[in-house]
Amino acid sequence: MSFQGSLKELPLADIVQLVAVSGKTGMFSLTRAAEKGAVYIQNGQITHAKVNDVEGEDAIYALALWNEGQFQFSAGVESETRTITRSNTNLLMEAARRSDEWKILSKKIPTTEAVPQLVCREGLSEPVTLTPNEWLVVTGTDGARTIEEIARATRLSAFDVAKTLYGLITAELVEIRTKAEARPAAPPSGPAASAPGQASGPVVTTHSGVFNAVTRGDERRSLQILCTKVKQEAESAALAPGDAAIDRLYRAALGEVDKGRGLDVVRELIRSLEQTVAALRGRDASLAFREKMAPLL
16 A cells, blocks of 8 residues: 655545554655654554654654645555554544644744744833743744744754743743744944944844844843743742842842843842852752853853
């Protein structure tokens, strides 16, 4: 049995079921532009899948979201690797659920090839609290990487990155741009580049790669988020949520950010909080905190 066709006409779940119901063994090759994926079936059961750097169930879920591209089934091809033990029914039901959820996400995120960018919400005064996944995605968002690239860098699935970004977009902390819109503008040159009152060009805020080449407005927003995360990590290390000394240093840092200072504010905050954590919890806790914050120093 060998056949091929378009994913526009037959989505992944349908083509897998067509082969699985007959108990066949073989491999589906899937292509979408430069991307390539594969799904292996043995005696009608899905045993392995891969796309880009993703393997196993997550690869099935990613491929199930492809609504365009080509597929070809090659009978008799087996995989030496088995990454999937879940039943076809459970696997495809979860894929269908994610597909339905993607229809909602796609209203704000049309494609995983889109580029998220941090934005500065005017008038923001309250602290920003992020979940671990949100923090991971935010630190991978530099205004140039696509959602797919952030997923690879953070070792999350593109679906999970998009789902996390959806909440940040709804909170007006992130906006989505196309690749063309996200291309960095040429940096300004000459006296006009530093003229007061004029918007600056892309600013490299840190050599660590946490936030790279963001606009001036986005830099302020990035620094606010970084200060909040540093505060949360200090509270966690000191086992002292809501500690007055930590909060005082945090609010002082936010004030410095509002004055226009850059990443040095975050570094100063880390050093100050390192001492505070040592006083509250001891040297070991202080060293553990510093190790977590090392990428920002």
